């Protein structure tokens with residue numbers, strides 16, 4: 003089964019997660035504000051307890067949060083760094099070159 007994790011469930015991340023679910027993916031989600039995952043969980047997504055668990059859950063991880071600073075806050079932990087090895091990280095957050 004195709005698997006992907008989505009980190010950041012704002013307008014864009016939650017829509018991406020919904021589309022992945024609709025296209026048959028097993029989707030794991032994590033968001034700083036947990037309540038935003040509710041409708042996705044009802045639609046079949048799995049809510050990870052933290053970002054490292056979301057990274058560990060899938061071979062492909064989509065990050066879509068406010069900015070690079072937020073991305074760094076999420077990814078720059080030892081747990082997430084260890085979990086990222088060998089996985090594909092797709093950064094959709096808007097940033098500067």
Ligand SMILES: NC(=O)c1ccc[n+]([C@@H]2O[C@H](COP(=O)([O-])OP(=O)(O)OC[C@H]3O[C@@H](n4cnc5c(N)ncnc54)[C@H](OP(=O)(O)O)[C@@H]3O)[C@@H](O)[C@H]2O)c1
Pocket residue numbers: 010011012013014015033034035038066067068069071072073075076094095096097
């Ligand atoms: N919407 C679009 O059509 C669109 C199109 C192209 C590009 N983008 C880009 O995609 C990115 C997300 O856009 P959006 O419209 O989905 O934004 P949004 O609805 O404002 O959602 C922002 C997301 O970032 C999270 N976030 C912000 N600061 C955080 C932090 N310090 N730590 C952890 N999470 C944090 C928020 O978590 P909380 O829920 O906890 O606040 C939320 O999940 C942006 O970079 C935007 O420029 C969006």
